[in-house]
Amino acid sequence: MSTIIKEFSRFAHAYDSHNMIQAEVAKRLVSKLPKKHYSSILELGAGSGEVTKNLAKHRIDYAHLMAFDSSVNMLSLHPSADNIVKIAGDFNKRDFADTLAQKEYELILSSSALQWSQDLDFTLEQLSKLSKQLHAAIFTSNTFKTLHRTAGVTSPIYSAERLQEALSKYYKSVTFEVHTYTLYFDSVREMFRYIKKSGVSSGEKKLSYKETRSLMKKYPLDYLEFEVLFVEARNIDKIA
Numbered sequence: 001m002s003t004i005i006k007e008f009s010r011f012a013h014a015y016d017s018h019n020m021i022q023a024e025v026a027k028r029l030v031s032k033l034p035k036k037h038y039s040s041i042l043e044l045g046a047g048s049g050e051v052t053k054n055l056a057k058h059r060i061d062y063a064h065l066m067a068f069d070s071s072v073n074m075l076s077l078h079p080s081a082d083n084i085v086k087i088a089g090d091f092n093k094r095d096f097a098d099t100l101a102q103k104e105y106e107l108i109l110s111s112s113a114l115q116w117s118q119d120l121d122f123t124l125e126q127l128s129k130l131s132k133q134l135h136a137a138i139f140t141s142n143t144f145k146t147l148h149r150t151a152g153v154t155s156p157i158y159s160a161e162r163l164q165e166a167l168s169k170y171y172k173s174v175t176f177e178v179h180t181y182t183l184y185f186d187s188v189r190e191m192f193r194y195i196k197k198s199g200v201s202s203g204e205k206k207l208s209y210k211e212t213r214s215l216m217k218k219y220p221l222d223y224l225e226f227e228v229l230f231v232e233a234r235n236i237d238k239i240a
């Protein structure tokens with residue numbers, strides 16, 4: 001298990017109150033879906049079910065939904081239903097597709113998770129084989145831009161350009177939308193608490209206590225920056 005996965009699990013119960021941005025992102029991703037019914041959906045990094053809850057709100061239904069996530073704790077918070085199957089697994093593992101009972105889906109949905117793909121080409125090739133349609137929201141390296149600059153570290157996640165280039169390789173038609181979010185805080189202390197609990201920072205080089213104290217003093221903004229790439233990718237001409 002990598003550090004990313006551990007951090008999400010550790011705050012699983014507190015997570016729902018610390019995921020304001022991810023909740024906004026999931027809402028937007030679902031609102032952009034063009035259809036009201038899907039035969040099968042594979043949801044990657046499904047977590048506690050923000051996307052599934054939004055599908056219900058928008059009255060978008062499906063015959064089957066596979067909720068795939070590496071954290072069993074997060075999946076236990078995901079809504080259950082007769083047409084929902086929860087699978088614990090890691091999309092970075094080479095045998096990822098083998099762990100799925102079903103090998104073809106009408107749609108793959110993924111909100112706030114694919115930034116943790118360790119090998120974009122591997123992940124996107126697998127996804128393009130599993131479904132002709134991918135709708136995803138992916139955090140980019142401009143997330144915490146000023147924080148990273150102040151700390152003198154580079155973002156551990158992909159830039160929007162790198163994501164766009166890789167996606168265009170595996171899908172015939174891709175449309176992108178870059179969306180930025182700003183989250184204000186009353187104090188720097190609260191801001192840092194949010195970063196730790198949100199799960200967005202997972203995988204970053206861990207700063208020591210002293211480095212964190214110094215960063216908190218130097219950080220020039222009273223808000224955090226987020227950038228998300230919304231992707232609609234297809235290998236079909238028309239949506240049936």
Ligand SMILES: C[S@@+](CC[C@H](N)C(=O)[O-])C[C@H]1O[C@@H](n2cnc3c(N)ncnc32)[C@H](O)[C@@H]1O
Pocket residue numbers: 004005008019022023026044045046047048049050051068069070071074089090091092110111112113116199200
């Ligand atoms: C920020 S949360 C987003 C959860 C949900 N999609 C939402 O919009 O609220 C990211 C999720 O991706 C999962 N995740 C991270 N890396 C993963 C991997 N390699 N394989 C499967 N799931 C992963 C985490 O466990 C976590 O539940």
